Amino acid sequence: MGLVDRGRLPKPLTTLFNLGRSHSMWVYQWGLACCAIEMGAAFGSPRYDVMRLGVIPLPASPRQADLVVISGTVTDKMAPAIKRLYEQMPEPKYVISMGSCANCGGPYWDSYSVTKGVDQIIPVDVYVPGCPPRPEALLEGIVMLQQRIKNEDMGARWRGEGTKPMTVVDGESIEKGGVPVVVNN
Incomplete structure (x- = not known):
């Protein structure tokens, strides 16, 4: 008995920790590859200002990162490096797969050297489809992930009980303010 009982924190503490995380x-x-340009626009441009969402871009190493955004064509030769990057991240760690190439291989899916999606290597929390997806779609994916973290049972995450991935639907409606979102059940 104590503050943590069977891997569970009291609800007020869980809410506070999740809000901070x-x-x-x-x-x-x-x-x-190509989607990195849109990712750079989302993280580096004052127009999108990810810092207002509480997102801090450019940690010095994966050992300091909570979230990795993978964009572009993942080749079989690059797969071990991505796996190593994921293993270096501290728990709890999150992954966003950005763009058609990272999601499913994109136009190069039938190549002998292309991995058919980053989810073949590491678990993915949010998929942002598009070729390339707009920076707004990436920001919507980050907001979706933040909502998931706020509602997360910390004990379940630490016990390794996986959650199902979410998909951001990219389209014209993002610019018009009504963002359609599909959550995989």
């Missing part, structure tokens, strides 16, 4: 995410950017 969701609004202080260090993001490691892993750009492999």
